[in-house]
Amino acid sequence: MNPILTFIVVLLGIYGLCNSRNLIKSIICLNIVQTSVILLFLNFANFSGSGIPIITGNTGEMTDPLPQALMITAIVIGAAITALSLMICVKIFHYYGTLNWHELIRMED
Amino acid sequence: MATIETLLQFLLIITTLVIIFSKNNLKIIIFFSASSLITASLYFFNKAPDVALAEVAIGSAITPLIFLMAITRQKDFVVINRTEDDFFNKSLSRTGDGYQFLEKFTEHYQLKLSIYNKKLANGIGVLRSGDVDLTIQMCPSTKKYLLKGKESNILMNKLEQMALEEPLIEILKVRGEISD
Numbered sequence: 001m002n003p004i005l006t007f008i009v010v011l012l013g014i015y016g017l018c019n020s021r022n023l024i025k026s027i028i029c030l031n032i033v034q035t036s037v038i039l040l041f042l043n044f045a046n047f048s049g050s051g052i053p054i055i056t057g058n059t060g061e062m063t064d065p066l067p068q069a070l071m072i073t074a075i076v077i078g079a080a081i082t083a084l085s086l087m088i089c090v091k092i093f094h095y096y097g098t099l100n101w102h103e104l105i106r107m108e109d
Numbered sequence: 110m111a112t113i114e115t116l117l118q119f120l121l122i123i124t125t126l127v128i129i130f131s132k133n134n135l136k137i138i139i140f141f142s143a144s145s146l147i148t149a150s151l152y153f154f155n156k157a158p159d160v161a162l163a164e165v166a167i168g169s170a171i172t173p174l175i176f177l178m179a180i181t182r183q184k185d186f187v188v189i190n191r192t193e194d195d196f197f198n199k200s201l202s203r204t205g206d207g208y209q210f211l212e213k214f215t216e217h218y219q220l221k222l223s224i225y226n227k228k229l230a231n232g233i234g235v236l237r238s239g240d241v242d243l244t245i246q247m248c249p250s251t252k253k254y255l256l257k258g259k260e261s262n263i264l265m266n267k268l269e270q271m272a273l274e275e276p277l278i279e280i281l282k283v284r285g286e287i288s289d
Contacts, residue, residue: 001111001114001115001118001151001154001155002115002118005115005118005119005121005122006118006121008122009121009122009125012122012125012126012129013125015129016125016128016129019129020129022132022134024134024137024176024179024180025128025134025137027176028128028137028138028141028176029128029129031141031168031172032125032128032141032144035144035145035148035164035168036121036148038148038152038160039148039151039152039155042152042155042157042160043155045155045157046155046156046157050156051156052156052157052158053156062156063155063156063157068157068159068160071157071160072159072160072163075160075163075164075167075168076163076167079167079168079171079172079175082172082175082176083175086175086176086179087179089179089183090179090182090183090240091240093183094183094240094242094262095259095261095262096261096262096263097261097262097263097264097265098263098264099183103263107261107263
């Protein structure tokens with residue numbers, strides 16, 4: 001697996017985060033950046049010739065299980081952050097009547 | 110095996126591009142779910158089946174579900190009706206003029222109109238007091254219908270323009286939260 005292709009996805013997510021005018025689309029782009037960064041971490045922990053980290057009788061060399069455990073935590077925390085930000089999003093729509101970044105910033109001035 | 114991985118990575122880039130360049134919220138959510146499934150299979154190819162399981166359950170099922178719920182809550186235009194007559198009611202026999210006016214307004218912005226009458230409104234009032242967009246009251250002196258909304262909401266400007274054509278409806282903009 002080529003880590004450069006995964007890094008392209010990270011960069012695309014950041015581009016979408018900067019470029020999008022819709023608040024919900026920004027949150028989706030944040031999620032994409034998160035999943036691809038997790039993929040990068042798992043790719044760096046996986047060196048060639050190693051197996052799945054499950055201990056049986058004759059276990060050979062296996063990947064590092066520590067990044068995998070931390071990445072499961074990251075996925076769960078990401079879901080919680082998404083739910084919180086969407087709740088704030090709904091409140092913003094009912095107060096200002098729009099979800100457009102530019103209009104929201106203009107109304108704050 | 111290596112060719113499948115490269116293929117999946119290119120597929121991931123394509124779905125990300127579709128998400129970035131599309132404008133429809135529902136389409137974005139479905140493609141996000143698909144990209145989560147592709148990433149889950151890539152996790153499995155990276156010798157991490159436990160993370161792949163968590164991603165399939167959370168990333169491609171629960172997170173799009175939360176997004177869908179948020180979008181339906183966002184499109185809800187909550188109106189509380191405090192008048193007694195059926196000017197703002199819709200029944201099988203006839204539809205009130207006020208109801209038709211509000212329906213025209215919400216269809217223009219692709220919102221979903223939900224009108225709660227006085228008795229029902231007392232029940233939900235505690236839970237969703239911040240989400241109420243309009244309250245309808247009867248003005249005792251001029252016998253006009255007063256529609257109270259938040260001053261900060263830019264949808265109120267459009268509603269005010271549309272109400273100029275209706276003789277019985279008057280718009281009132283309130284600063285801050287709508288109270289009784």
